Amino acid sequence: MDLQALQAFIKVVQTGSFTRAADALGTHKAHLSRVVSQLERELGARLLERSTRSLSLTEVGREFHERGVAILAAVDDARQAVEQSQAEPRGTLRLTCGVEFGMLAVSGWIHDYLARYPQMKVEAEITGRIVDVVHEGFDLAIRVGHLPDSTLTARRLGSLSYALYAAPAYLQQRGVPRTPEELSRHELLVFAPGSATTAWVLSRDGDTSRVPLIQARFRASSSFAVRDAAAAGLGVALLPQLIGEPLVAAGLLRGVLPGWVPPEVPVSAVFASARFLAPKVRAFVELALTSFKGVTPP
DSSP states (O other), rough: HHHHHHHHHHHHHTSSSSSHHHHHHTSSSSHHHHHHHHHHHHHOOEEEESSSSSSEEEEEHHHHHHHHHHHHHHHHHHHHHHHHHHHHOEEEEEEEOHHIIIIIIHHHHHEEEEEHTEEEEEEEEOOSOOTTTTTTTOOOEEEOOOOOOOSSSSEEEEOEEEEEEEEHHHHHHHHHOOOOOGGGGGGGEEEEESTTOHHHHEETTTEEEOOOOOSSEEEESOHHHHHHHTTTTEEEEEEHHHHHHHHHHTOEEEETTTTTTTTOEEEEESSOTTTTTHHHHHHHHHHHHHHHHTTOOO
């Protein structure tokens, strides 16, 4: 079926007249009448009841009109999606993220984004509160953890992996734990943004162990503070590998109980709608996805 013929038919219905439809489409009434008649012959059904004074839809025509409107809307959606995907990002991107992950990764993503797209500006709210993306006018949020049910659209970027670490001097003095149960005899350094963190649940090869944190020597709402305490030789810490591994490479930390890890924590980009995603938002999400693939571990 010719989309132009479908468009002509729908315009006739919308305007209620071949003459007005022809004016709107920049063509002649006679041509438009021939197009609609040809469409009816192709379908083998009468779509319009014509009289000298009025036009009306037949029952078949009414159903065809409804479906035709949906088809043209879908075609327009597809065209806009292609146009937007090819457009150069420009304007201001407003994003929000948590403090920890903002320092860990998002700040670097913003630097790369601004360098790659010189016509873009970024306004970032790096905060511990949960921002209402829609009502506060943000283009997207970067969120760590499992997302609650929401009308917002989410795109999974990657996951944070964790591992146990301690300073070489601490392990030399206190000994290296061989099982999770032995951690109860060690000083534990805990990232605890709330009071709900009561245990580490570690798994390896299908086995699971629960490490109580009642006697933790140090608790902090910042994983960077916990990292620094571990590097100072104060105990064993459970840290994101993105934070811990650079200090292992520098000789300041060692891995403890390799393979015993908690579940990975998802990281997502959250925005109002995936439909007609603005080029500036799409470009940032794609950059974040690429950056996550380039880190160890993702």
